[in-house]
Amino acid sequence: MSTRDALVEATADLLWERGYSATSPAMILARSGAGQGSMYHHFRGKADLARAAMQHAADEMTTGLETADDPSLPALERVRAFLGSLRDPLRGCRIGRLVQDAEVVDDDDLRGVADQYLHGLEQWVTDVLDAGRAAGELRPDADTAAAAAMVVAVVQGGFVLARARQDAAPQQAAVRGALAALDALAV
Amino acid sequence: MSTRDALVEATADLLWERGYSATSPAMILARSGAGQGSMYHHFRGKADLARAAMQHAADEMTTGLETADDPSLPALERVRAFLGSLRDPLRGCRIGRLVQDAEVVDDDDLRGVADQYLHGLEQWVTDVLDAGRAAGELRPDADTAAAAAMVVAVVQGGFVLARARQDAAPQQAAVRGALAALDALAV
DNA sequence: GTCTATAACGGGATAGAC
């Protein structure tokens, strides 16, 4: 693995563990094994490296979602599979977690990566539900956009509750509530 | 207002605006008008002051919720009123926002305040829905605990989406989805 | 109780050799 890739991976891990503000270049260098000079050779600074790391994480998650998805299944099964694939509730969402960081929100490059990922996720759920509605699986009057936003918000909010409690249970309860809501959209 | 109270209020505001890690004692002193010595006289340090400020914010929000609530209304109306009372979507939840901060989660005192607030909120929604079910407004088989967790998660997750987009719309869409889900629980 | 001065430390970035 190239030094550049090692820096990106180490940064992505640290952003997940500690967030942006609490991650220092020194930590990144220690974890990646790279030296100070390499980092400033490949990236303009901390923000630039973090942007690359966030994009890396977002791409991985989006690819993972698409790989695991089976479009031949009924819509509610596809969304159910996504909600069942949540991992590491106590660590939080690799991207959504960062949006509460003032420095991330104040930097349009960093915030943009997060927005793009979350928007893409919401769009994926909307598309799946729309396909299900077109296939006659869901009620014709179902508000798929609202349901998709609810699903993504439940995931992100579930991470918040799990972190506060230091227990996966509240997120699981929230997901159960979301699944019950989706079932109510079926014909 | 006492110097101590001024410190607590200034800290609560800054925690809301910038989070815990990104808020420095110097900022608190500048905003409150207090001097360095006063802060360390009244509090053991930054964490102690933040704990008091978080408790202050949580108490204010809990009191506000109870004041605005009218237990004589139907359960779904009471929850609808809560969901309609969300303000400042771009600023996020005064408490939930802080749970993504590594330093907050690593300090059991700080995390405990957040957990207690969020748990109390979830319990309030559960109690309201239980009352509605007992009154025959909701289906007897409604999973009120799951629905309550879903509602609180939608609020918290909605803040995440709104901050990422810098627009209240995604949170409003998620709330619409949650309301549709609650309506499906009615008899 | 409140003030200012200062210590001790770490954050982020740069310089320049190799």
Place this chain on the structure above:
DNA sequence: GTCTATCCCGTTATAGAC
């Protein structure tokens, strides 16, 4: 491309006068 040495600044906390 990578390294080490160094700079400047802000953060958190303490000291001690008033």
